[in-house]
Structure formats: structure tokens, C-alpha cells
Amino acid sequence: MSRYPSHLSPNITPTKSQKSRARREPSGVFSLFQPQQIQQFKEAFSLIDQDRDGLVGERDLKDTFASLGIVPSPEMMEELLTSRPGEGGVQPSSEITRDRGINFAMFLTMMSEHLFEFDAEAELLEAFSSFDESDSGTVKCDEMRKWLSETGDRMNQAEIDRFLKGSFADRQGNFNYKEWVKVLRVNEDDNGAAAQA
Structure with a gap:
């Protein structure tokens, strides 16, 4: 007999309703915001994601800055491309594949970190x-x-x-x-x- 409750046992296959509920319930960073706020962040993310591939990469950032009339320095670009949420900011570029970019969940996490620091x-x-x-x-x-x-x-x-x-x-x-x-x-x-x- 397992010392864990049956609903936590790895041998139990989740029912259809359990799978559906898991998909509907917000998790992680999404639970910090109201649906309307998440929608606003999605709109902001899509403005930056110029090529619409679901990732903000170097080309997206350059295009966004260009549309604002800003020429970012190489240092600024490096910092933006290597910054990751929840890990103390900038990571060494050798640990990150620059062309992967930042997905929406990472973007939302980064926004939440900045908002909660807001004075x-x-x-x-x-x-x-x-x-x-x-x-x-x-x-x-x-x-x-x-x-x-x-x-x-x-x-x-x-x-x-x-x-x-x-x-x-x-x-x-x-x-x-x-x-x-x-x-x-x-x-x-x-x-x-x-x-x-």
C-alpha cells in the first residue's frame, strides 16, 4: 500500500474532467494578473514580436527600436537578449542561445518582477x-x-x-x-x- 493518497499515485491516469480543469486553471505567473491585464501584456508582446513567431529575439528588438527612432548600443542589446526572469537578471551569453528569444511566459514574468518593484x-x-x-x-x-x-x-x-x-x-x-x-x-x-x- 502506498503512503501517498491515491490521487497522487503515479499509476492513476487523470480523468477527462481533471485534465480539462488543469488546462483552465491559471498557473505560475499567470495567476498574478487579471485576464484583462494578461491581454494587455499579450498586445504589448505582439507589438515587439515583429516576425510573429512567438519569441522576441534580436531582430524583433532591433525592428522595435528602429520604429521608435532609437539606435540601441551593442551593450544594451546584449543585456536585453541575455536577461532572464527569476535568475537575478543577466546571464552569461555562453549559457543562452541568443536566437531562442523570450517567449510570452518569460516576458510576463519579467513584467511582474518589474511591477512588484514599482514604488x-x-x-x-x-x-x-x-x-x-x-x-x-x-x-x-x-x-x-x-x-x-x-x-x-x-x-x-x-x-x-x-x-x-x-x-x-x-x-x-x-x-x-x-x-x-x-x-x-x-x-x-x-x-x-x-x-x-
Whole structure:
């Protein structure tokens, strides 16, 4: 008699429903993201995978950089081609076949590593400060309204009104982004503490 439960025994053949469930259930890095996020990453990957072979290789990277008007240095190309997720970054090129490239699962893993290193507070402050010419900690609400409606993930007017309405906008039409980021940090810390309790 085996000391392992029967469902873990290597002699048992999985049923059709077990095989189907295993295919449907997300595993590994895919479970870190919502389906919509994975779809966005797939779209980004397909933009880089210029030859549509399912791998991002040297030719794909060169074509992508060229479309952006960037001429990458040989060192940058080497670093991008030899970087692998989960193993501390760059691997010696002798250990990697450069023409193999990076598949979507590796790409998604690399994106997750960078996203989880993301310091939201510092990134938000840096983004806002690039529009704060006087270094006052505020930006004009009119300018914010324009940016939010015309660039990136555009917001509609109702969303912008809801965002700019409140204690972070003063009577002179300035949005105090430093205070807003502080409140975000406090709320994030409170949510993290509540989740651990």
C-alpha cells in the first residue's frame, strides 16, 4: 500500500474532467494578473514580436527600436537578449542561445518582477513634479484636466470632475499632488495592515 493518497499515485491516469480543469486553471505567473491585464501584456508582446513567431529575439528588438527612432548600443542589446526572469537578471551569453528569444511566459514574468518593484509613491511624485515648474507641490487643475482627458488611459469628464473635486484642489484651481500621494500611501498602508489582521 502506498503512503501517498491515491490521487497522487503515479499509476492513476487523470480523468477527462481533471485534465480539462488543469488546462483552465491559471498557473505560475499567470495567476498574478487579471485576464484583462494578461491581454494587455499579450498586445504589448505582439507589438515587439515583429516576425510573429512567438519569441522576441534580436531582430524583433532591433525592428522595435528602429520604429521608435532609437539606435540601441551593442551593450544594451546584449543585456536585453541575455536577461532572464527569476535568475537575478543577466546571464552569461555562453549559457543562452541568443536566437531562442523570450517567449510570452518569460516576458510576463519579467513584467511582474518589474511591477512588484514599482514604488508607487516615488513614481507618482516624480510624474507630477515634471509638470510642477515652480516646485510648489501643486499643479493647475486646468492642466490636469487636459492631461487626463488627452493622454494615456484617457478619463471621461465625469471621472476627471470626481478626481479633481475635493480637498486636494484649492480655490485658486491648484491640485496639491503631494498631499494626494500622502493620502494614497496612508490608505495603502491601512489596507495592507487590515489584510494581515
